[in-house]
Amino acid sequence: MKKLLFSWILILSFQSYAQVRLDTLYNRPFEKGSQYWSYGMSSKYTFTFTVDNETKNVSSIIADPLSARRSVIYLDRAKNISLMCWIYAKSLDNFRYTILENDSVILAKDVIPRTVSKNKNSYYIDFGRFNIVDKTISIVFYEKNKSESDYKFAFYNKDVKPVDLLSAQVIEVFKNPEIKNFKNKEGKFVRREVTTGKVLTLNNGSILFSKNLSYVEIKIKPVENVFLYKVLLQRINNSSEVISKLVQPSWNYDSEGNMVAKLDIDNLSKEGKYELEIIPAIGFRRLTSNKAKKIIFDVSTEKLFSTKQLITSALLFSLIVGAITGGLAVYVKNKQIKEKVAEQAKQKEVAQLKLNSVRSQLNPHFLFNALAGIQNLMNKNEIDNANRYLSKFARLTRNVLDSKELISLTEEKTLLDDYLQMEQLRFGFQYKINASTDLDKENIEIPAMLLQPFVENAVKHGIAEKSNDGEITVTFEKQVSNLVLKISDNGKGFDTTQTYNGLGLALSKNRISLLNTIYKETPFILDIQSDTNGTTVTITLTQWL
Amino acid sequence: MRTILVDDERANLENLQVLLAKNCPEVKVVAIANNINDAFEKVKLHRPDLLFLDIQMGKTTGFDLLNLLPEKTFEVIFVTAYDNYGIQAVKFAALDYLLKPVDPDELIAAVSKAKERITNKMNSEQLSFLLNQIKRSEPAVPKIALPQQHEIRYVSIDDIVRCVADNTYTFFYLSTDEKILISKPLKEYADLLKPQGFIRAHQSHLVNPKYVKSWLKEDGGTLLMNNGHKIPVSKPNREMVKAVLGK
Known part of the structure; x- marks a missing residue:
């Protein structure tokens, strides 16, 4: 393929792009030749790549708000990419790299860089050419003997979709968050964050701006390319002028697995009608013309009285009333704050307890039906099978009674196997449990009983009716440092936005948000996709490996 | 393998007998006992190769029986209903155990392991280690048995x-x-x-x-x-x- 020429050298220090900075979208150059890009990643690497001449746009380096050691480059309709790099080091012996497609397919694993040419203390490496149509290609560099990856560099070349705002809230903090270690009842240490404040929801409402407000919190559903999403804030003032502002938020996961970001409250300091929208953009350029759901609200500011008299009388009045109520209000507020702090501390403490109780719920319906299944085997004189199923049943109940906090992937696999075989006895479906070979199943641990309720749901709502045509697949997968657990069935699906009375799903969601209050640094993300062809539940344990 | 089964519940003894007969033809049950005194007499009389021993039997334990027997010339497979303190000690001594209800596959594996160990005469030392660990009322620093291919290391x-x-x-x-x-x-x-x-x-x-x-x-x-x-x-x-x- 013909390549076009473009020569661009952009050397950035490591610090400068690790911080939030405004990114830029470079237009496709119209000169003929090869389109060559070079980015200094750190004192160790200068990264270069060429893309084909179909490529419309290339972005500058975008820092990933979720990972300080990952940077992204957005490509627009590229077809092929060739990756090269200068490594500044005395030797390459300790360097390794891995190339991933869509963070899941391994194109190259733990490869020792191959030198093309060499200067005094630097090596030129050619990683090869890759098809990148609708894909993300990532390259991970690391040094041997270091368990964590040294640097990840991703090329994002997919269609970008708009994303709906779930909520926007104004937070008034009375007391700043404090992080403390507490000892719980079992004598273990738990980290807790205690914030005291008030929340005002913005959705189609109105607020009165005051200096006491702390910040605006916006929430969206998790997206893989969150680094592309900015906040567009538009204000229509009294003279019907539109004042727009684009803010690059610092996204993060919240305890429910959604993504949240904080905006400075000063963005709402002026009176008017506001529209809040999340748009994928680089620099000031929207990456899609499709529109997503906005949140609209009014902001008013405190009014001054027009006449002097009014002010004087109001002042006098407020002085008298203020003196009386002030004391009272301070007392009440202090008491409220104390109560709230105590309440929140208590809430976190019960989180661990709740977690224990949620974990230990194996559906009684299942328990007794499983026993009936064994009874049936006995009555049919299938003694050997009865023995085997009885042991499986015992293993499952023992696991619930043991209430271990963590179990290994191997153990989880055995338990799911036991469980599914018991259910198979009742409904006769097909199932597979796959664990990818790059997982150390014997030694990687996950919270006990994490998948069981979802597998139970897959049996109950997914394929119980389909009997032999039903199929359940459970997979354990490694995606860079994330552990991805997936349960899919080919049942009739359900509406994920609907809240069901079914205990399983509610309990599990509850459990995952409880786990997130304990494993703050490595949030669990729950994603449920369901249509008439089936349901897929994905639990991502971020940074778990 | 001449074998004695010890359990205070008759149903468990019968279950084990049926499962052994079906899955482990090399095991010959020479006696069964439902209390440790009876078991003591029968072990002395029959000198078995293998003992299936329930841990908790009323107020007594299988360990009490082992304490009564000065010469431990047999292999032991412990059997227990629930993973409690006793099984913890068995694990520290790297001895074998089965959980009730007994899984036929686990039973087969445990018996074939026992057979191998009987030929290598590995056991008496591990059993004494186990009893020592239990006897100490408050073990200052417990030891653990690490089974290597040809020897067992006891490490603090x-x-x-x-x-x-x-x-x-x-x-x-x-x-x-x-x-x-x-x-x-x-x-x-x-x-x-x-x-x-x-x-x-x-x-x-x-x-x-x-x-x-x-x-x-x-x-x-x-x-x-x-x-x-x-x-x-x-x-x-x-x-x-x-x-x-x-x-």
Whole structure:
């Protein structure tokens, strides 16, 4: 393929792009030749790549708000990419790299860089050419003997979709968050964050701006390319002028697995009608013309009285009333704050307890039906099978009674196997449990009983009716440092936005948000996709490996 | 293999007899007993090769029976209904056990292991070790049996610096600078040693905090051991490790 020429050298220090900075979208150059890009990643690497001449746009380096050691480059309709790099080091012996497609397919694993040419203390490496149509290609560099990856560099070349705002809230903090270690009842240490404040929801409402407000919190559903999403804030003032502002938020996961970001409250300091929208953009350029759901609200500011008299009388009045109520209000507020702090501390403490109780719920319906299944085997004189199923049943109940906090992937696999075989006895479906070979199943641990309720749901709502045509697949997968657990069935699906009375799903969601209050640094993300062809539940344990 | 079954519940004895008859033809049940006095007499009389021994029998335990027998010329497979303190001691001694209701596949595996050990005459030492551990009212520093191919090492827990997983194997690093390879997964030793204060710093590392010198901030969190070795701490475990070491 013909390549076009473009020569661009952009050397950035490591610090400068690790911080939030405004990114830029470079237009496709119209000169003929090869389109060559070079980015200094750190004192160790200068990264270069060429893309084909179909490529419309290339972005500058975008820092990933979720990972300080990952940077992204957005490509627009590229077809092929060739990756090269200068490594500044005395030797390459300790360097390794891995190339991933869509963070899941391994194109190259733990490869020792191959030198093309060499200067005094630097090596030129050619990683090869890759098809990148609708894909993300990532390259991970690391040094041997270091368990964590040294640097990840991703090329994002997919269609970008708009994303709906779930909520926007104004937070008034009375007391700043404090992080403390507490000892719980079992004598273990738990980290807790205690914030005291008030929340005002913005959705189609109105607020009165005051200096006491702390910040605006916006929430969206998790997206893989969150680094592309900015906040567009538009204000229509009294003279019907539109004042727009684009803010690059610092996204993060919240305890429910959604993504949240904080905006400075000063963005709402002026009176008017506001529209809040999340748009994928680089620099000031929207990456899609499709529109997503906005949140609209009014902001008013405190009014001054027009006449002097009014002010004087109001002042006098407020002085008298203020003196009386002030004391009272301070007392009440202090008491409220104390109560709230105590309440929140208590809430976190019960989180661990709740977690224990949620974990230990194996559906009684299942328990007794499983026993009936064994009874049936006995009555049919299938003694050997009865023995085997009885042991499986015992293993499952023992696991619930043991209430271990963590179990290994191997153990989880055995338990799911036991469980599914018991259910198979009742409904006769097909199932597979796959664990990818790059997982150390014997030694990687996950919270006990994490998948069981979802597998139970897959049996109950997914394929119980389909009997032999039903199929359940459970997979354990490694995606860079994330552990991805997936349960899919080919049942009739359900509406994920609907809240069901079914205990399983509610309990599990509850459990995952409880786990997130304990494993703050490595949030669990729950994603449920369901249509008439089936349901897929994905639990991502971020940074778990 | 001449075998005696000991359990205080008749149904359990019958179950075991049926399962052994069906799955383990090499086992010949020469006697059954439902209390330790009866069992004591029958063991003396029949001199069996193998004993299936229930741990909890009313107020007495299977260990009491073993204490009554000065010469332990037989192999023991412990049988228990629930994973309690007794089974913990059995695990520390690296002896074999079955959980009730007995799984036919696990029974077959345990019997074939016992057969191998009878030919190698490995057992009496391990049984004495087990009884010693239990006798001590408050074991100052418990020991653990590490079965290697041709010998069993009895190591004081204080002398274990750390354990490293290698797939289904575990390397033990001792304070004597020895490195022993044991063919059991790290998970099993983590379950045994965590209650003794050991820290699972990483999916592949179990560490005795006694030998930790300091917490290094490099790579997000690393433990520096007294001998200079560095142990990675994985992200989900960091808060826990810091909290334990901070005490």
